Amino acid sequence: GAVVSQHPSRVICKSGTSVKIECRSLDFQATTMFWYRQFPKQSLMLMATSNEGSKATYEQGVEKDKFLINHASLTLSTLTVTSAHPEDSSFYICSALDRGPTYEQYFGPGTRLTVT
């Protein structure tokens, strides 16, 4: 299957600072990437859909000014959590859409964010 990487895998930051998470598709071009958040023992929650060269589409309840998404190339999307607060601590997972006939999503390994 296709490979998606995320960096960093873990990050601890202080309240009020910003954190950038990178998501890369390593062996295919992804015009669409997705950003999810998952709290412990809860299901995946889609935050936004990122399309290369255009503005991201955010799900209801997700603040676009707080979670900045940039999809500047066909292999890279970034999520920046601005002015992070302890309640933003979560597992952030990206996925990339393989534009084959069946549209498989391949997930990155995730980034565990802890805001102190």
Place this chain on the structure above:
Amino acid sequence: QKEVEQNSGPLSVPEGAIASLNCTYSDRGSQSFFWYRQYSGKSPELIMFIYSNGDKEDGRFTAQLNKASQYVSLLIRDSQPSDSATYLCAVNIVLGTGNQFYFGTGTSLTVIP
């Protein structure tokens, strides 16, 4: 009604048995169907996808799709303790504006040695 529904479990099966995971979906426009496995603390891993009615086999895994009844299932033969994880069902609907994916909340499977 949720787009994708799964029994949250937990489902427990003895080692070597067949584990059967079920998923129903509401939108008849759904075109592709996926099963992901997620270990605790890890991200989801694609196990199988299916888009035609019937069965699709890959090793110990068999996906079954019935579009008329709007369900998709995953069978795991010869279950192993390493299969213990949460299994997520997902469907894809291709719209004019792009793809819309819906995930179920997952079924927790425990394989007992």
